[in-house]
Amino acid sequence: NNSYKIDLSASLRKRGIHDVFHASLLRIHIPNDDRLFPGQTDTQIWDFEESDNKWTVEQIRSHSGAGIHALFEVEWKSGDKTWLPYHQISHLVALEHYFELLGISDISGL
Numbered sequence: 001n002n003s004y005k006i007d008l009s010a011s012l013r014k015r016g017i018h019d020v021f022h023a024s025l026l027r028i029h030i031p032n033d034d035r036l037f038p039g040q041t042d043t044q045i046w047d048f049e050e051s052d053n054k055w056t057v058e059q060i061r062s063h064s065g066a067g068i069h070a071l072f073e074v075e076w077k078s079g080d081k082t083w084l085p086y087h088q089i090s091h092l093v094a095l096e097h098y099f100e101l102l103g104i105s106d107i108s109g110l
Contacts, residue, residue, distance in 0.1 A: 038080065060089070060098040066110045072098070 002023040013019065061073040061081065071083045072095070086107060089095050099105065 038082075057089075057092055057094045060092075060094050063098075063110065068107055070107070070110050 003020050004023060004026060005020050006026075008017055008019050056077050058075045058077045061075050063070045063072045064083075065071055068086050070086050072086065072089055073081055074084050074089065074094075075081050090107070099107075099109070102109070104110065
Protein backbone atom coordinates (compact mmCIF):
# COMPACT_ATOMS: atom_id res chain seq x y z
CA ASN A 1 0.00 0.00 0.00
CA ASN A 2 1.39 3.40 -1.01
CA SER A 3 -0.85 5.46 1.26
CA TYR A 4 0.33 7.58 4.16
CA LYS A 5 -1.47 8.98 7.14
CA ILE A 6 -0.33 12.49 8.02
CA ASP A 7 -0.77 14.47 11.21
CA LEU A 8 -3.22 17.27 10.51
CA SER A 9 -3.98 20.19 12.78
CA ALA A 10 -7.17 19.92 14.80
CA SER A 11 -8.79 22.73 12.78
CA LEU A 12 -8.19 20.90 9.48
CA ARG A 13 -9.49 17.61 10.87
CA LYS A 14 -12.58 19.41 12.16
CA ARG A 15 -13.21 20.78 8.67
CA GLY A 16 -13.31 17.23 7.35
CA ILE A 17 -9.92 17.10 5.61
CA HIS A 18 -9.03 13.43 5.20
CA ASP A 19 -5.67 12.48 6.72
CA VAL A 20 -4.71 9.59 4.40
CA PHE A 21 -3.11 10.37 1.03
CA HIS A 22 -1.58 8.31 -1.75
CA ALA A 23 2.20 8.71 -2.00
CA SER A 24 1.93 10.29 -5.47
CA LEU A 25 0.06 13.25 -3.93
CA LEU A 26 2.63 14.01 -1.23
CA ARG A 27 5.39 16.59 -1.63
CA ILE A 28 8.07 17.98 0.67
CA HIS A 29 6.55 20.79 2.71
CA ILE A 30 7.84 24.25 1.86
CA PRO A 31 6.48 26.81 4.36
CA ASN A 32 4.53 29.74 3.00
CA ASP A 33 6.36 33.08 2.78
CA ASP A 34 3.68 35.25 4.39
CA ARG A 35 5.32 38.43 3.05
CA LEU A 36 4.76 37.27 -0.54
CA PHE A 37 1.50 35.37 -0.06
CA PRO A 38 -0.41 36.71 2.96
CA GLY A 39 -3.49 34.91 4.16
CA GLN A 40 -2.44 31.40 3.15
CA THR A 41 -2.29 29.67 6.54
CA ASP A 42 -4.90 27.15 7.63
CA THR A 43 -6.01 29.45 10.46
CA GLN A 44 -7.04 32.06 7.88
CA ILE A 45 -9.52 29.79 6.11
CA TRP A 46 -13.07 30.86 6.93
CA ASP A 47 -14.82 28.56 9.37
CA PHE A 48 -18.53 29.32 9.40
CA GLU A 49 -19.14 27.29 12.54
CA GLU A 50 -16.58 29.12 14.67
CA SER A 51 -16.97 32.66 13.50
CA ASP A 52 -15.14 35.02 15.83
CA ASN A 53 -15.53 37.94 13.40
CA LYS A 54 -11.75 38.05 12.94
CA TRP A 55 -12.29 38.22 9.18
CA THR A 56 -15.00 40.85 9.11
CA VAL A 57 -14.31 44.27 7.66
CA GLU A 58 -13.15 46.91 10.12
CA GLN A 59 -13.07 49.77 7.62
CA ILE A 60 -12.25 50.81 4.09
CA ARG A 61 -9.10 52.91 4.24
CA SER A 62 -8.57 54.21 0.71
CA HIS A 63 -9.20 53.59 -2.96
CA SER A 64 -7.43 53.69 -6.29
CA GLY A 65 -9.13 54.36 -9.60
CA ALA A 66 -12.59 55.68 -10.34
CA GLY A 67 -16.13 54.44 -10.65
CA ILE A 68 -16.93 50.75 -10.78
CA HIS A 69 -13.32 50.03 -11.78
CA ALA A 70 -11.94 51.30 -8.47
CA LEU A 71 -9.97 49.14 -6.05
CA PHE A 72 -10.48 49.58 -2.33
CA GLU A 73 -8.04 49.00 0.53
CA VAL A 74 -9.99 46.94 3.06
CA GLU A 75 -8.80 46.62 6.67
CA TRP A 76 -10.03 43.45 8.38
CA LYS A 77 -10.66 43.13 12.12
CA SER A 78 -7.56 40.90 12.26
CA GLY A 79 -5.47 43.90 11.17
CA ASP A 80 -4.71 42.53 7.69
CA LYS A 81 -5.23 44.80 4.70
CA THR A 82 -6.15 43.74 1.17
CA TRP A 83 -7.13 45.49 -2.05
CA LEU A 84 -10.48 44.40 -3.47
CA PRO A 85 -12.48 45.50 -6.53
CA TYR A 86 -15.76 47.34 -6.14
CA HIS A 87 -17.92 44.39 -7.23
CA GLN A 88 -16.66 42.33 -4.26
CA ILE A 89 -17.42 44.97 -1.63
CA SER A 90 -20.39 46.83 -3.11
CA HIS A 91 -22.73 45.28 -0.52
CA LEU A 92 -20.70 46.31 2.56
CA VAL A 93 -21.92 48.87 5.08
CA ALA A 94 -18.27 49.89 5.46
CA LEU A 95 -18.38 51.11 1.85
CA GLU A 96 -21.36 53.33 2.66
CA HIS A 97 -19.39 54.81 5.58
CA TYR A 98 -16.40 55.37 3.30
CA PHE A 99 -18.59 57.20 0.78
CA GLU A 100 -19.99 59.36 3.61
CA LEU A 101 -16.45 60.32 4.64
CA LEU A 102 -15.70 61.32 1.04
CA GLY A 103 -18.94 63.29 0.83
CA ILE A 104 -20.41 61.21 -2.00
CA SER A 105 -23.56 59.13 -2.18
CA ASP A 106 -22.51 56.25 -4.44
CA ILE A 107 -19.79 54.82 -6.68
CA SER A 108 -20.55 57.27 -9.52
CA GLY A 109 -19.11 60.06 -7.33
CA LEU A 110 -15.60 58.58 -7.39
